[in-house]
Amino acid sequence: MATDAQETDAITGHVADGLAQLVRHAIPSARDIQFTGLTRSAGGLSRENWSFDATWNDDCGFHMHRLMLMRDASGTLLKTERRREFDVLRALEGSAVVAPAVFWMDPDGQFLGAPSLIMERVSGHCDYMVLNGARPLEERLELAHTFLRLLTDIQAIDWQARGLGSSLGVPAGSPSQIALGEWEAEYRRVQLEAHPELDYVLAWMRRTAPQAHEIVLVHGDFKPGNALIEGTRITAKLDWETAHLGDPLEDLGWITNPVRRREHQIPGHWERAHIVEAYTRLTGRVVDDTALTWWNVFSCWKLAVIQLTAVNEFVSGRYNRVFQTPSWLFRPMLQMMERAA
């Protein structure tokens, strides 16, 4: 019988073999390919993250890179496309947005067994709760401003000039209705039982969906946990698999969502009103509070659907963490709906 260590070695061996095949496919003249320190990190709910150093020789000479492999987990919270993330990362190269350089993609898992992406391993630390951690308030506030500046840098990307219109698709209609359509389809795909609360909120969102005044690049899961930090500097924004073109208020609604305030806000110093004021100062956009509240509700609803995806995957035997029906999100959604009425 294989031990845990033997099984881990076997999996690591398969990943190393797949990586070598992928490099040879991408660079036919590559030889002497070596990977060192190939290890899977504990983080990542939707994907396996593997870090490693790679060296090889090819017709251009010797290469040495610190790399990261992101491979879809067998069961995952988000059904996403590697190509979308690859295209966005390529488009962001040379822009004001800090993001890792992307190397190769295995979109259908031909080499690595599951859709995968290989990108530069940027130095830095990932901390979901950095805004409410042990750092002094001054540092946390500086970081909060830096995160917001990054969000506005993403929104300032000239997506047309960088070719993202063709790769991500320009919304043909209201971004809020399109987002609802996409996430309702996911909801219907994964729901295992009736959820009157989610149907009720969905019906309200359909009736009250706001119009967008601009179309910008939306990250789709903007949070400190998707960034690397050194000191008070963000070294990279990660996890672009849900990026799309949409309403500027979508990412702003995600970070002002009251149920995620411990990740995004600092009590008394960096709350919804402070964030909106700073956002308006940085972008010149006046934020419609009712529309922003709609996006707050949408953020909660989307989060609920992501959790139902996990429930479905767990029940199907494809996901190794237990999630529950997200009842804890129902009350805040209903309260926000009432406030927006």
Added chain:
Amino acid sequence: MRPSVEEQLLGTCRILETVVAPAVAEPFARTILDNLIANLRMVTEALPAVPGFLRWDNAATLSLLQDMRSALPSGLAANIDAALETAENDMLESAAQTARNDLLRALLAEAACNPDLSPDLHRAIQDHMIARASRVPMRYVPSATPSSTRS
């Protein structure tokens, strides 16, 4: 009946924590194990409350549907009538309570989205949903390790 279900579940948690977990060195597997143990503890605590919750929810949902009945299309109202008339036989059995809960919640999902509901009915729906959410025994257990180093 000893060990009771609760004793067995708690004992399993203890053994996983004290015997198995220290031997799991691989970080990813350890994270998974820690989450499973935390969830098992939550289930152990929540399990005794499930039958009472289902009884309360079935009664409250049925009462709300009765209040909404006159504002709903005839087909849906007829389905609510049918649910009302269904004999609540052997409602002490957990599976029967669960099946009735599934039926009533499916009716509520349809009824609550009706565009012609009065403000009072909307208020009643929201009050019910908030009350129910506060009573659900099974709770999401957050990830054991929310922070990680990716460098």
